Amino acid sequence: MPTVFTLPAGETLPPLTAIFTEQATQLPDEPLRAHVLAMAHAFIDASVHGLVLGLITDGVGVSAFTESLMRGLASxxxxxxxxxxxQVLKKAPREVLMDSGAFFVSRVARLPELTGPVIAVPMTPDNAAAIQLAIDTVxxxxxxxxxxxxxxxxxxxxFDAAFAVIPLGPLTRRAVDAGGHAMRSGGKSAxxxxxxxxxDGELKDLADFLVRRRQEAL
Structure with missing residues (x-):
């Protein structure tokens, strides 16, 4: 079974995805655009809070310096x-809005071991093995x-998969690539x-955090 790293989906994203699934085909273009934009921002919030701020809020003891670093990265x-x-959704045609909404719906999952909806990030075998080694060694x-x-x-x-479903011009593609690089390098550096x-206590907290967030997807 594949290993996934789970991020809480938050309170806003799951109901927005449910509404999209039920009503998107009946919505006129501009209400659909507004709804997909709301989904996108809820998705960003859930991703940032789960991945970055989760290190602060999910039982990981951190220093004031580390907390400041993580909050700056989240911002x-x-x-x-x-x-x-x-930039990419404000003038997107209806078919792109539908594809984007379907993407956000696809990212909300329910796993048997967890009570609430999550974003379940599939881990490559090498990265799953790295998590196991970190848990074992601390x-x-x-x-x-x-x-x-x-x-x-x-x-x-x-991030990359979200923008893969949206047709981008060369300038926007460069902006997306630059933004992705900044987030990737900034996240690893921080x-x-x-x-x-x-x-040592904070290292143990981080290993425990990895245990809580790692799940096996069916």
């Missing part, structure tokens, strides 16, 4: 993603490697710096 990711989403470098894998697989599934400065 950067939200800003980049929101601007790109607005050592700095394996934890850095594990979080690098989480960043890579999450951005592939949440998590690596935080882990290398962490106390």
């Amino acid at each position: 950067l990711v939200e800003s980049i993603a929101a601007k790109l989403v607005n 050592e700095r470098e394996p934890l850095v490697r594990a979080m690098d894998g989480v960043v890579d697989d999450s951005l592939d599934y949440l 998590s690596g710096r935080a882990i290398r400065r962490a106390s």
Whole structure:
């Protein structure tokens, strides 16, 4: 069974996806656009809160420096993603809006072991193995490697795949690629710096966080 890294889907995204599934084909173009944009921003919020701020809010003890670093990274990711989403969807034709909405619906999952809806990020075998090693050893470098894998697989599934369903011109594609690179490098740099400065107790908290977020998808 594939390993997934789970992010809470939040309170806003699941009902928006349910409404899209039930009503999208009947909505006129502009109400549909507004609904898909709302889904997109809820998706960004859930992704950022689950992936970045989860390190602060999900039982991981962090220093004031690390918390400041993570909140700054969250703000950067939200800003980049929101601007790109607005840019590509504000004039998108109906078929692109429908494809985009279907993408957000596809990212909300329910797993038997969990009570609420989640975003379940598939992990590559190498990155899943890195998470297992980090959990087993609770050592700095394996934890850095594990979080690098989480960043890579999450951005592939949440960011790159989202913009793959939207036709982009060359200028917008360059902006998307630059934004993705900034989030990927910033995420790895921030998590690596935080882990290398962490106390032994904080390393244990991070390993426990990985245990909670790792699931086997059926």
